[in-house]
Amino acid sequence: MPIGSFLDSLPSLLFVGAHAVFLVVGIWAATSLAKAGRPIAPLVWLYVISQCVFLAFFGGAITMKMAVLVEQTLIVVLVAALAMRSTRSAA
Numbered sequence: 001m002p003i004g005s006f007l008d009s010l011p012s013l014l015f016v017g018a019h020a021v022f023l024v025v026g027i028w029a030a031t032s033l034a035k036a037g038r039p040i041a042p043l044v045w046l047y048v049i050s051q052c053v054f055l056a057f058f059g060g061a062i063t064m065k066m067a068v069l070v071e072q073t074l075i076v077v078l079v080a081a082l083a084m085r086s087t088r089s090a091a
Contacts, residue, residue, distance in 0.1 A: 012058055015054075015058060016055065016058045019051050019054045019058070020055070023051040023052065023055070026044060026045075026047045026051055027048055029044050030044040030045050030047075030048060039085070040082070040085070043078050043081050043082065046074045046075070046077060046078040047075070047078060049074055050071040050074045053071050
């Protein structure tokens with residue numbers, strides 16, 4: 001039995017709700033950072049988009065593998081951009 005297989009017994013609506021909360025938190029973070037004039041704000045939208053991708057999966061528009069691939073790609077772009085900003089500001 002793979003780790004986490006118990007999650008398959010939970011209703012999909014639970015996961016939709018979780019990703020909806022993650023989406024709201026992401027939008028709040030992005031808008032709060034933008035209002036504060038923080039240059040990182042646009043990068044947070046990558047996280048927001050990643051949550052929309054998962055919601056697309058639960059809506060039946062894409063497969064789980066596609067959702068994970070797109071989400072992980074967006075997150076690695078976010079991490080790389082943060083690292084590049086960090087090294088530029090440290091120089």
